[in-house]
Amino acid sequence: MASRLTPRAGGRVAGDRVWTVPNLLSMLRLAGVPVFLWLVLVPQADWWALGLLAFAGISDWLDGKIARIWDQASRLGALLDPMADRLYIFAALLGLVVRGIVPWWLMAVLVLRDGLMLLSLPVLRHYGYGTLPVNFAGKAATLCLLYSFPLLFLAGYAGIVGDGARIVGWAFALWGTAIYWWAGLLYAVQGRRLIAQSRRADRPSGTGDDPVPGVAATSGGDSRAGAEPGQPEQTAPGRGCGPPSSGTTDRKGATSPP
Incomplete structure (x- = not known):
């Protein structure tokens, strides 16, 4: 990570x-x-x-x-x-x-993938992250491509050596290109998870509901502050005997800092 x-x-x-x-x-x-x-x-x-x-x-x-x-x-x-x-x-x-020796589209496909990776760097830096570590798929793709290039150079020579190098070289090149893009998708998923994690971590923790007007936020307040005149005072049930009733603010949530 x-x-x-x-x-x-x-x-x-x-x-x-x-x-x-x-x-x-x-x-x-x-x-x-x-x-x-x-x-x-x-x-x-x-x-x-x-x-x-x-x-x-x-x-x-x-x-x-x-x-x-x-x-x-x-x-x-x-x-x-x-x-x-x-x-x-x-x-x-x-x-x-x-x-x-090779068509231009092979180069365009690989350069496009690297271009998309470069565009993601400013987004990651905006959320405080650097470059993503190289994953196993990226290493495998790089090895396949680096193995394919010498063989494709040898494919330009005539004879059985050139023919064999052409077949094996193109196999490495196509496999390497596919895995190269697969590694890019893995990087995108990893980056998206990091950004979501950063957003959750940077979100303010004090997002609870505000205390209901007329209800004391601490235990020292007058429980009759919101009662209408002439109504008898009701004795609150025993503390700790079940969840607070709807419309009252939890003591722990009211006194804890945001």
């Missing part, structure tokens, strides 16, 4: 460290995105591009492992890690579309 941006009292504050090993690996991965795109488009050095993509995948696994073992998780790392994954997906898709 996403945590509030403002630290809660007694809770553990998320690390604000910047220069950690996982963050350095994420920064290195981000620096490799333009290099990867240049290798794909300009010299079309596919093998070098695939090597860089493999390094990005290994470092993605490694920085998460180090962050857990060495307790170096940070807010910056939670932002950089998924950003690097999405930029590599975008760069690989752009290269495949420009070279005519």
